[in-house]
Amino acid sequence: PIVFLLDVLPADAVIDDVDLAARITPAGDGSGVLSVFDLGPARGDGIFETIGVVGRHPQSVEAHLDRLTESAAILDLPAPNHAQWRLAIARAIAELPDVDQSAVRLVVTRGSGGRPTAWISATPADGFPERENGIEVVLLDRGLPSDVQERSPWLLAGAKTLSYAVNMAALREAHRRGADDVLFVSSDGFVLEGPTSTVVVRIDGTFVTPPPSSGILPGTTQLALWAHLEEQGLPHEYRMLTPEDVLDAEAAWLLSSVRLAAPVRAVDGRPLPMDAGLTARINDALLSRTD
Ligand code: PLP
Incomplete structure (x- = not known):
């Protein structure tokens, strides 16, 4: 698995790609990066999206980001910054091996200490008989x-x-x-x-x-x-x-x-x-x- 942690930006923050990239950090295979006090694992308090990837093309990204935004609104979580997530999706997909289909998962939790936690993971998918x-x-x-x-x-x-x-x-x-x-x-x-x-x-x-x-x-x-x-x-x-x-x-x-x-x-x-x-x-x- 490929994992990146996101330093959550306000939805309306407009900064160039260099700054955005600095707020998306590789987290290895994702082991040992979450606090046990994070309200995501502790209470299931958070939201997610799973995006299908065909070759290296993530499908219906706009619809997924719109639904993530809607989920955030329903849970009173901060609205996601679409540009930041788009860049994170591209970075995660770039690390995938050459396979037919994969899945990318976007997660935002209520975090801890009032700060949300966010990450993205990418994994190759099995076949679908x-x-x-x-x-x-x-x-x-x-x-x-x-x-x-x-x-x-x-x-x-x-x-x-x-x-x-x-x-x-x-x-x-x-x-x-x-x-x-x-x-x-x-x-x-x-x-x-x-x-x-x-x-x-x-x-x-x-x-x-x-x-x-x-x-x-x-x-x-x-x-x-x-x-x-x-x-x-x-x-x-x-x-x-x-x-x-x-x-x-x-x-x-x-x-x-x-x-x-x-x-x-x-x-x-x-x-x-x-x-x-x-x-x-x-x-x-x-x-x-x-x-
Ligand atoms: N309904 C529920 C409860 C789901 O969890 C999902 C996806 O995981 C869907 C419907 C289908 O949504 P999508 O087509 O965006 O994957």
Whole structure:
């Protein structure tokens, strides 16, 4: 792994690249750089982004930095300086070995003593047989209503926080049930998202995903897919979905920045059609992004 620590700059600080570079320091493989009192590890109090890298091209950086900014606002953390993060991303990627795909992770914690801690890491990614083989998912109750964002903003719905213990526990529950992944359902019966992914289904030829207002994380991969569908003149929309909608769909996928589109093969053991050709075209489009 490649790690750099960032000396956090105010969002509006305008300084030249030389000064910016001085505030991004190599931290070896990242071992031994964090205080045990840092509120990131101590409380999961912080935010992150995971960006897919194809060759040496980081994908949808603007969308990721915008979401990092939104997460910071929701958690009352200082707004990130985009120029500093762009330079950090470039420096981390420059250190990667020659591989097809990698992942870059941006992290900001509440730190300690009132000063946030920030770092970036880059790691080569493994292969993704799921893109062809598909995944089996289980429906799990998230226990929160679909209007949680409006009703209980302190639950931080819509922010990509470091508190992923619940998401990881849900994945372990899926594995216990012999499945690969999870589709969360709201307490009022709507399909939400995966623990690390956005759900997209195809119904009567229209691509559908739940609206971000339902308390889910707005996905950057889903946004990139929407841009592609727009370009191709293919119908797509935001709409609330029930588990029955997913079970009756022509196809369904879980979308995320590094794995990209994984077709859903079964929901709670009930098989779903997989459209191999369409999935390949979606992943080709997602892999060939230029932004
Ligand atoms: N929803 C959740 C809860 C996630 O953690 C993620 C990504 O990790 C996503 C959706 C998909 O977002 P993206 O496509 O930007 O990776």
